[in-house]
Amino acid sequence: GNSVTQMEGPVTLSEEAFLTINCTYTATGYPSLFWYVQYPGEGLQLLLKATKADDKGSNKGFEATYRKETTSFHLEKGSVQVSDSAVYFCALSLLTGGGNKLTFGTGTQLKVEL
Amino acid sequence: GAGVSQSPSNKVTEKGKDVELRCDPISGHTALYWYRQSLGQGLEFLIYFQGNSAPDKSGLPSDRFSAERTGGSVSTLTIQRTQQEDSAVYLCASSLNGGVSSGELFFGEGSRLTVL
Numbered sequence: 001g002n003s004v005t006q007m008e009g010p011v012t013l014s015e016e017a018f019l020t021i022n023c024t025y026t027a028t029g030y031p032s033l034f035w036y037v038q039y040p041g042e043g044l045q046l047l048l049k050a051t052k053a054d055d056k057g058s059n060k061g062f063e064a065t066y067r068k069e070t071t072s073f074h075l076e077k078g079s080v081q082v083s084d085s086a087v088y089f090c091a092l093s094l095l096t097g098g099g100n101k102l103t104f105g106t107g108t109q110l111k112v113e114l
Numbered sequence: 115g116a117g118v119s120q121s122p123s124n125k126v127t128e129k130g131k132d133v134e135l136r137c138d139p140i141s142g143h144t145a146l147y148w149y150r151q152s153l154g155q156g157l158e159f160l161i162y163f164q165g166n167s168a169p170d171k172s173g174l175p176s177d178r179f180s181a182e183r184t185g186g187s188v189s190t191l192t193i194q195r196t197q198q199e200d201s202a203v204y205l206c207a208s209s210l211n212g213g214v215s216s217g218e219l220f221f222g223e224g225s226r227l228t229v230l
Binding site: 036041042043044045046049101102104106107 | 117118149205
């Protein structure tokens with residue numbers, strides 16, 4: 001079956017530190033890959049996506065590259081801010097009879113401190 | 115409002131009671147999804163609607179769970195004879211068209227269910 005594995009949190013960083021949150025996937029076929037973010041008290045929202053191998057998704061200073069050879073989609077940011085504190089979810093989607101059904105990882109909580 | 119709206123935001127119920135959770139998707143979105151978020155479990159897919167029909171119900175955990183969608187808009191998730199393990203945050207999401215791989219689902223803030 002399809003699955004997503006991401007590093008466990010919480011991850012605690014100082015402001016301006018470099019961030020990496022690892023994500024690997026297992027899928028039959030060629031999935032699209034996503035990072036969603038859930039800020040405190042808010043609903044999940046799409047952060048970035050990549051739909052084919054070697055694509056790089058980017059948004060708000062975050063980047064992730066679709067690596068088919070390593071089945072990975074690691075999230076990176078060069079300099080985090082306190083406002084980036086949130087829970088980050090890696091997800092995949094395979095276009096099937098289930099529409100855009102997303103398979104999510106368990107989420108990684110990020111805490112950024114001054 | 116412009117986003118996905120869910121109600122109630124919080125529900126506390128006693129074991130064995132039935133509960134209904136409501137989702138009002140973004141206007142014009144034909145696809146609607148229900149997920150469950152349990153502590154340490156990530157997000158678990160429950161059911162997908164395209165219009166009023168549900169081509170994928172594979173995530174419903176038992177026959178105590180059911181959902182319907184009327185008028186291609188509002189959806190209700192019903193849990194009968196609630197159990198303590200049903201305690202979770204139930205999330206609803208919608209997307210413009212479930213048939214393309216755009217992948218952007220718009221989520222509501224969820225309904226937190228606590229079964230005592």
